[in-house]
Amino acid sequence: MAKNDAKSDITKMSFEEAIKELTGIVSKIEEGEISLQDSLSQYERGMALIKQCRTILQQAEKRIEKISQEKEAEENENK
Amino acid sequence: MDFKKKNNTKIYTVSEINSLIKAVLADILPEKLVVKGEISNWKHHSSGHCYFSLKDENAVLNCVMWSSDFRLVKFKPADGVAVFASGFIDVYEPQGKYQLYVEKLEPAGVGALQLAFEQLVKRLAAEGFFDENHKRPLPPYPQRIGILTSESGAAIGDIVHSITTRWPCVRLFLYPVPVQGEGAAEEIAEAIRDVNRRNKELKLDLLIVGRGGGSLEDLWAFNEEVLARAIYNSKIPIISAVGHEYDTTIADLVADKRAATPTKAGVVAVPDVKEVQEQLNYIENRIVSEIKWKIQSYNEELRNILVSPVFKRPKSLVQNAQQRVDELGSRMEQYLKNKLLTAQKKLHEVYDKVIRIEPHRFLGKLFVELNNMQNRANTAIQGALSKRRMQFTAQENRLAGLNPKSVLQRGYSITTNAKTGFLIRKKDDIEIGDLIITELAQENLIESKVTKK
Numbered sequence: 127m128a129k130n131d132a133k134s135d136i137t138k139m140s141f142e143e144a145i146k147e148l149t150g151i152v153s154k155i156e157e158g159e160i161s162l163q164d165s166l167s168q169y170e171r172g173m174a175l176i177k178q179c180r181t182i183l184q185q186a187e188k189r190i191e192k193i194s195q196e197k198e199a200e201e202n203e204n205k
Numbered sequence: 206m207d208f209k210k211k212n213n214t215k216i217y218t219v220s221e222i223n224s225l226i227k228a229v230l231a232d233i234l235p236e237k238l239v240v241k242g243e244i245s246n247w248k249h250h251s252s253g254h255c256y257f258s259l260k261d262e263n264a265v266l267n268c269v270m271w272s273s274d275f276r277l278v279k280f281k282p283a284d285g286v287a288v289f290a291s292g293f294i295d296v297y298e299p300q301g302k303y304q305l306y307v308e309k310l311e312p313a314g315v316g317a318l319q320l321a322f323e324q325l326v327k328r329l330a331a332e333g334f335f336d337e338n339h340k341r342p343l344p345p346y347p348q349r350i351g352i353l354t355s356e357s358g359a360a361i362g363d364i365v366h367s368i369t370t371r372w373p374c375v376r377l378f379l380y381p382v383p384v385q386g387e388g389a390a391e392e393i394a395e396a397i398r399d400v401n402r403r404n405k406e407l408k409l410d411l412l413i414v415g416r417g418g419g420s421l422e423d424l425w426a427f428n429e430e431v432l433a434r435a436i437y438n439s440k441i442p443i444i445s446a447v448g449h450e451y452d453t454t455i456a457d458l459v460a461d462k463r464a465a466t467p468t469k470a471g472v473v474a475v476p477d478v479k480e481v482q483e484q485l486n487y488i489e490n491r492i493v494s495e496i497k498w499k500i501q502s503y504n505e506e507l508r509n510i511l512v513s514p515v516f517k518r519p520k521s522l523v524q525n526a527q528q529r530v531d532e533l534g535s536r537m538e539q540y541l542k543n544k545l546l547t548a549q550k551k552l553h554e555v556y557d558k559v560i561r562i563e564p565h566r567f568l569g570k571l572f573v574e575l576n577n578m579q580n581r582a583n584t585a586i587q588g589a590l591s592k593r594r595m596q597f598t599a600q601e602n603r604l605a606g607l608n609p610k611s612v613l614q615r616g617y618s619i620t621t622n623a624k625t626g627f628l629i630r631k632k633d634d635i636e637i638g639d640l641i642i643t644e645l646a647q648e649n650l651i652e653s654k655v656t657k658k
């Protein structure tokens with residue numbers, strides 16, 4: 127259950143957060159000071175983070191939203 | 206309507222009217238004139254000819270300077286430079302515009318706008334507006350970028366293109382603002398403040414403020430203090446992307462980063478997706494190879510453990526222990542034996558030493574000495590005793606002499622020389638071999654012979 131939570135956490139992560147955690151995981155695994163069990167779970171999380179980063183990178187939005195001053199934008203949001 | 210029929214008005218062709226104007230101007234204006242103004246829209250065409258305008262607070266005059274004349278100009282004309290331009294006015298008929306054909310150009314001090322720019326730079330610098338340590342760091346991987354520029358200008362296309370080709374996964378938000386003219390600076394400034402206020406919902410991590418190239422007046426909004434303050438106070442990092450490479454506006458100086466042109470905004474604002482992909486691949490490879498290596502090394506460790514004697518011949522553990530116990534036992538025995546031997550050896554040594562001292566001989570000597578001492582003591586005591594005895598006898602004799610009979614009663618005797626019949630008082634009174642007669646109290650007489658004196 128905790129695992130699912132962690133996974134849904136990852137899909138909500140920004141690219142920056144994901145990359146930051148990923149870098150931390152790599153150095154943690156490379157330092158070799160964590161148990162096999164931990165490094166396996168870190169590995170799984172690392173792969174999930176990589177997937178999330180790739181997903182973000184592949185989202186070519188290419189649309190430009192317009193935000194404008196005053197009430198128009200807020201009205202649009204309310205609708 | 207039919208002008209020709211109804212009125213008798215003369216109808217001119219465009220060419221006719223333009224050449225008429227040309228003639229009128231030539232008629233009225235002096236053949237040579239000098240105009241004072243500030244250069245604006247300076248363009249040095251690849252043909253070598255220069256096209257620009259002169260302006261003051263209220264008006265603009267188009268100018269041309271041919272390359273043959275321009276070659277003689279000593280200083281480098283640029284926008285905002287105040288000059289004296291001498292030449293003549295003529296009409297350029299194909300376009301129906303009159304212009305000043307400049308033959309000589311001389312600087313006339315710094316232009317007013319330029320001066321205002323320099324003064325503002327100095328003031329804002331003193332307030333710390335350009336300090337490096339006030340600059341906010343840009344987000345390394347922006348997700349939501351707000352672009353503040355004109356909706357209709359060329360800049361928006363350039364900025365969007367430069368960002369999305371490098372970093373397609375970003376969401377762009379256009380905040381349309383006027384980028385030149387009266388009030389533009391205030392509107393851009395307000396837009397920055399507005400976005401900052403609403404950023405809880407907008408969640409923009411970066412702003413780009415910019416416009417395309419233009420004259421100094423066109424760009425002037427980006428030189429105004431109100432915009433500088435808005436940029437300085439923004440919580441969201443701001444990139445400026447104004448004009449051409451060589452235009453530096455105050456907005457550029459205050460912004461956290463400057464893109465030289467709108468087309469370069471992307472390079473400054475976002476990373477290259479290809480590089481990031483490569484970096485991700487690299488990280489993935491590292492994680493995968495690291496975990497593989499780890500599992501392999503654990504496997505190896507496990508294999509090493511399984512081939513160890515403990516698992517191969519579990520009995521050997523006990524056997525080894527048994528051997529060890531035996532070994533220790535015999536070592537202990539050996540140790541004790543050695544100890545005993547040493548003690549015995551020690552004892553022998555001590556015994557030998559004692560023997561060498563020869564106690565019986567030592568004692569014998571002591572006994573001899575002791576005997577001597579005893580003899581000496583005996584002799585001394587004997588001497589002392591006989592001396593006392595003699596003293597005592599003398600006293601007794603004296604007493605007996607005083608009353609011989611009474612003395613005899615007390616056991617004394619009277620000795621006389623049997624030959625002479627005299628009392629023996631001294632040694633000379635008797636000789637060895639003489640007979641002594643001893644008279645006792647009971648009138649008994651004892652005869653004795655002197656054997657020694």
